[in-house]
Amino acid sequence: MVRVRILQLGFVCVVIAALELLCRIGIIDRFTMIPPSEMAGALTRVVATAPWFWPDVTYTLGNLAAAIGLSVLGGFLIGVVVHAIPRLRRVLDPIFTSYYAVPTFVLYPLLIVVFGIGPRHSLFWAHCSGSSP
Secondary structure, X not given: OHHHHHHHHHXXXXXXXXXXXXXXXXXXXXXXXXXXXXXXXXXXXXXXXXXXXXXXXXXXXXXXXXXXXXXXXXXHHHHHHHHHOHXXXXXXXXXXXXXXXXXXXXXXXXXXXXXXXOHHHHHHHHHHHHOOO
């Protein structure tokens, strides 16, 4: 297991080094991608000095926690109700089956039109994705 992890880490390091080299010698244009070392430096500066970074991180993690909580609670409640009522299960079974047949990203434009872009949209999308039976 340790050998596999070392090989995986080595592969990632080789890919990053290759990207660095390709960016430095100009094969990958700076407009397309900056070298990974500059990326890491910029990230360090933003994390250390940008006043907006940590409030945005906490906002995002708060939305993530709320979405996970809603998904777990909603999925559990839907599962209990559908399991407890056999007639409801038979009625909803075709809907659940068709829901599984359609990739969820297909519904994304519709959800943007209905809910807009923002935290409400993100919470609803996460809830729908996570609480489906």
